[in-house]
Amino acid sequence: MKFFKKIFFAFVVMLLLQSCSSENAVTTPKNYTYLALGDSYTIGESVCATCRFPAQLKDSIGKYLNPNDTFREKIIAVTGWTTAELKSAVAADTSGNNYDLVTLLIGVNNQYRNQSFSVYEQEFPELVNTAIQRAKGDKNNLIVVSIPDYAFTPFGNGNTTISEGIARYNEFAKNYCFANNITFVNITDITQMGFLQPNLVASDGLHPSTLAYTKFVERILPEARNKIRN
Secondary structure, eight states: OHHHHHHHHHHHHHHHHHHHHHHHHHHSOOEEEEEEEESHHHHTTTSOTTTSHHHHHHHHHHTTSOTTOEEEEEEEEOTTOOHHHHHHHHHHOOSOSBOSEEEEEOOHHHHHTTOOHHHHHHHHHHHHHHHHHHBTTOGGGEEEEOOOOGGGSTTTTTOHHHHHHHHHHHHHHHHHHHHTTOEEEOOHHHHTTTTTOGGGBOTTSSSBOHHHHHHHHHHHHHHHHHHSOO
């Protein structure tokens, strides 16, 4: 009988130790970092700082993390930037290469300024490679987001030339990402509802609204959650 009591006692102790170990594993805080690269569509021109899509994405991911985890975001983006200007800004940034998640949305100003398409063909892959370096050197931590179509805004006024130009840029980016097994998320069709749903356009008559960015995040979030390993 004493032998069985000893066995039972040892079993109970083992379960308690396993329970404590599991609790410690669950409650150990994790510190995640997110880098958002882009232009006006990333910095959130004409919407509040918490309304732009990187901030909404950060908040949405945070709901799935443990209470003690942290999730910090850094944005390198300025309204009007082309691929060349973003390249220069990222090169000057010294925040390191240890980001758990990186998003890249760039190219609309190359199109708007009527730059040679060959510039984008050269500089977009360069930016993708730089973004991967920032994402711990792991392309699985990168999400490329398609360029919105501003033809469907009061500023764009339904100009089909704009749509055709944006489609060309997006097709190149999508094909490049698919060929290199990089996550590509299409949000362009959301912005093409701008005439039917005017609340998708910000008050400036050009950029996406808070609601549009919310819809962006609904597309991006599933991919981002897969990359933030809780």
